[in-house]
Amino acid sequence: MAALPSLINMMSQLIASPSISSSQSNWDQSNKDVIELLEGWLSSQGFQCEVMPIPGYPNKVNLIATLGKGDGGLVLSGHTDTVPYDQGRWQSDPFLLEERDNRLYGLGSCDMKGFFAIVIDTVRQMDLKNLKQPLIVLATADEETSMAGARALVSQNKIKARYALIGEPTSLTPVHAHKGILMERIRVTGQSGHSSNPDLGNSAMDAMHSVMTELMAFRDNLKKKYRDASFVIDYPTMNFGCIHGGDSANRICGRCEIDFDLRALPGMSNQSLVDEISRLLPSIESKTGTKIEMDSLFTNIPSFFTPIESDIIKTCEKLTKNTATSVGFATEGPFFNQLGIETLILGPGSIDQAHQPNEFMALNQIKPMQQVLRGLIERYCLQNNQSNHPENEEQRV
Template identity: 55%
Template sequence: MSDATTKSAGVPGIRDMLEKLIALPSISSSTPEWDHSNEAVVRTLAEWLEPLGFAIELMAVPGMPGKYNLIATLGSGPGGLVLSGHTDTVPFDDKRWQSDPFTLTERDNRWYGLGTCDMKGFFPLAIEAARAFAGQPLKQPLIILATADEESSMNGARALAEAGRPKARYAVIGEPTGLKPVRMHKGIMMERLVFEGQSGHSSDPALGRNAMEGMHEALGELLDLRQTWQEQYQNPNFRVQVPTLNLGCIHGGDNPNRICARCELHFDLRPLPGMEMGALRQAILGKLQPLAERRDLNMLFEPLFDGVPPFETPADAALVSVCEKLTGHTAHAVGFATEAPWLQQLGLETLVMGPGSIDQAHQPDEFLELSQLEPTVKILKGLIQQFCL
C-alpha cells in the first residue's frame, strides 16, 4: 500500500464526513442568540485534509471572535484551482422539521439535515474528489477554501479579499445549483432611510415639519429611479431581467392628531452586473438630499448591511467552457447572491456550481439528493485534472 493510500485510509467516507459536519452547529445570524462559532467545523475539515497532504491555515476573521476561514492547500505554484464553500447555516424552526436538523437522516433517497444542501454537503464531496489526487505531483495547487458567515455578513469572504488570499487562478463555489454552472448573479443592497422633522398639533401644519409627508415624496423619487434604472438596464440571462427595488417596511408617527416627527423606510435593491453599488447610492442621495433640505427635515441614509455586489464571469472564460463540457449545461444566471464577487476581487476566474437545489436551501427538512453525490465527485475530479494536473 502506498503512503498516499495509507494516509487516505484515515479519512472518513462521504456519509461519515457529512454526518459529523451536520452535527456541529454553525449558524450565523445578525441575532446574537442564534449566532454560533464555526471553529469546530473548520478544525474538523482540517483534520480530514491534513492526512491527504494539504497544508492547513486557519485565518481568524478580524473583529469577529470565534469565526474562521480555512485555507487548505495541496501542492504549490502560481496558478491552481480553489474549491470553495461556506461553513455556516441559517437559523431553523425545529417545529417545522420532521427530523432533528443536526442529525443526518436518510429517507426517500435523500439526506436530510441543516446544511446538507446549503452547503456543508459540498465539503465531503470536494474532499472525496481530492482524495484521488493525494500523493500525485500537481502542476498547480488545489485549494479547499471554507469561509465564515456567508449567510449573514459575508465577512469571511470580505476578510479574504482584504488579505489578498488565497492566490490561485480559478475558483468554483459549490453553492446548490443542481450541478449547472452559474456565471452571473445580481447584487443585494438593503438600505435604511430616516426623516426627522418636528411634531405638533395636527390642527395647524405650521406647528411642525411632517416627516411622513417627506417620506411620501421620497417614495415617489425612489419609484421614479426604479423606472429609470429598469429602462436603462436589462439582462435577458435573468428570469427577472431588470434591477428590482422593493419597498419593504415603513414606520412613522404615533397618533392621528399629531404631526409625524419621524418616519423610517427599509428597502432593498438588486442591481444587475454592470451596476455599481456606490453609484446607485449616490443617485439616491442626489434625489433625496434636496427634498430633505427643502422640507427642513433631518435625513439619515445608510446601508443596513454592506451589500453584495453583482457578479459576472464572461461566457467565453476558460473555466466556464470547462464546466459546460463537464456538466453538459450552458452556464446561466441566478437571482441569489454568493461570495463570488470577493473571489473575483482576488483575481480568480470564478463560477458557482454545486450539488442540490437552491429551492431546498433555508427550508425546513433541507435535503441533498443521493443521486447528486457521484456526479459531483466526477465533475470535481474533472476540474482538478484540468486545472491542477
C-alpha cells in the first residue's frame, strides 16, 4: 500500500484546509478539500470511497470509506467542518498546526479533524486483510450548523452497520446520551403610535410580557414533570436568549421579538414541545389584539440515547476505564439512532477547548484513543460474533 504521511503531518494538512461552516455566508466554506485529503489517504489503504453530495448544499459533501463487506461492522465517524475563529485572539495561526507545551494547537485539532488523523494512523498499523465485518470511516459536512451531512445519511439510508463511534472530544469518556435542542423565535406585531395616548396604538411589548409569563410557567412545568438523574442539569432547560422591541421611549412599541432555546431530555419529542408552545399563543393573541407568530431558527436536533447496557458502551468503559456519562452539547448521535446503529460518543481532546481561541489537543490523548480504536476494530470487524458481550470477553478487550 502507498505510504501515508505521519499522524502529525496528516493532522497538519487537515487543519491547513479551511472548512468553516456558518449560518453567515461571509464565513461559510466548502469542506471538499478536507474530503479530498481523507479520500486519498483512505483509498491508499484499500478503502472503497464514495463522495456523497449533500442535497441543497452544492459545496458540501460526505465521505463514506468502506473496507470489507457485510451489514454489520463498525463506523468511525466525525465531522469535517469547524466553527469560525476569533481573529486576533489566537496566539498562533489557527490554520497552522503548532506543537507547544505537549499540546497540538490549531482550528479543528480536537473538534474534530485530529480524530481522522488518529483513525487513519491506527488503521495503517493493523492487519485488516481478513475482516469478518466491514470497517467504515465516515466524514460528514456541516455538523456545526445545519447537520445537513448527517440528515442526508438518514434520508438516503446510506449507512448500514451494527455499531458506531463518533469521535467528538470527550476526554476519552464514553457518552451514551445528550439532550436535544430547538431554537425558536416568537414575534408579536401590534400597532405603533404616539406614547401620549395609549389608544393610538397597541403595544407589542405589553403582549410579549404575557407571552413570557406563559413561557416561564411552561418552563416550570417541564422542570416538575421531567427529570433524568444521569444529567448534571437533570431537567429540560429553556433559555430566553435575546429580546428586541420598539425604537423609541416616546413611541408605542409596534413589534417585539424573543429568541429562546429549549434543551429536551432523551425520550421527549422536540416537535411535541413546539406544538405545546404554539397552543399557548392564540389565546394571548386574541386577548391582546396583536398578531403572534413562531418560527424555528434552525432545524431542531433530537436528543441522543444509547442504553448504558449496550455492548459498545460496556466495551468502551472497559477500554477507557471510564464510566459512561451524559453531556449537554449536541452531536450527530441522534441521526445514527434513527439509522438503528448502536452508537456512542467518545473521542480525544476536551470539549472545553472546542469553539475556543487556541483550540488544542493534548498529546497524551492520542495513544489511549488509538488503543480504544484497536479494541473496537478487533471486536466488531475481526471477530465473527456481532453480538459479543464484554463480560464474557474480558481477555479480548
